[in-house]
Amino acid sequence: MEGLVNWFMDVLDGLSGEWVAFIISMVPLLELRGGLLAASLLKVSILTAVPICIIGNIIPIPFILWFITPIFNWLKKTKLFRPMVEKLENRAMSKKDSIEKGYFWGLALFVGIPLPGTGAWTGALIASLLNIPFKKSFPAILLGIGIATIIMSLVSYGLLGAIIAAF
Secondary structure, three states, rough: HHHHHHHHHHHHHOHHHHHHHHHHHHHHOOOOHHHHHHHOOOOOHHHHHHHHHHHHHHHHHHHHHHHHHHHHHHHHOOOOOOHHHHHHHHHHOOOHHHHHHHHHHHHHHHHHHOOOOOOHHHHHHHHHHHHHHHHHHHHHHHHHHHHHHHHHHHHOOOOHHHHHHOO
16 A cells, blocks of 8 residues: 555645645545555644545545445446446445444444455445445444544554553
């Protein structure tokens, strides 16, 4: 992931560190995790980076929850996009077991624990494909973003090492 973050930082060269972190936080796969990592590498203070990355990560989520299913249904009608959409759906649905049982906490933890293939984008996609209503899925995703923020702030800004060293 660090290589991808570095590539984005090179492409977005000339923008402030805050804008780079914000944009990266909106990108699938990188999301808040990549945004906070980029912010720390660009020497953006944690107090500035956290709200910027949270907002950047939240902005796409309502659109995914509201519109991804109709968009996917439309794209599946085309020969060109059907294989890509089916692959995305299958990949997302392969992770549904971690969400279906106790979906609120499952979704929150799925979004919050920074592992490959998890995050707000994938969580929103799965919630949409499982027809979890917006008013139930969005709060769980927000909680997951909060969890991810705490974990990634500790990791990206070296706070975890400082805490461990203190004990």
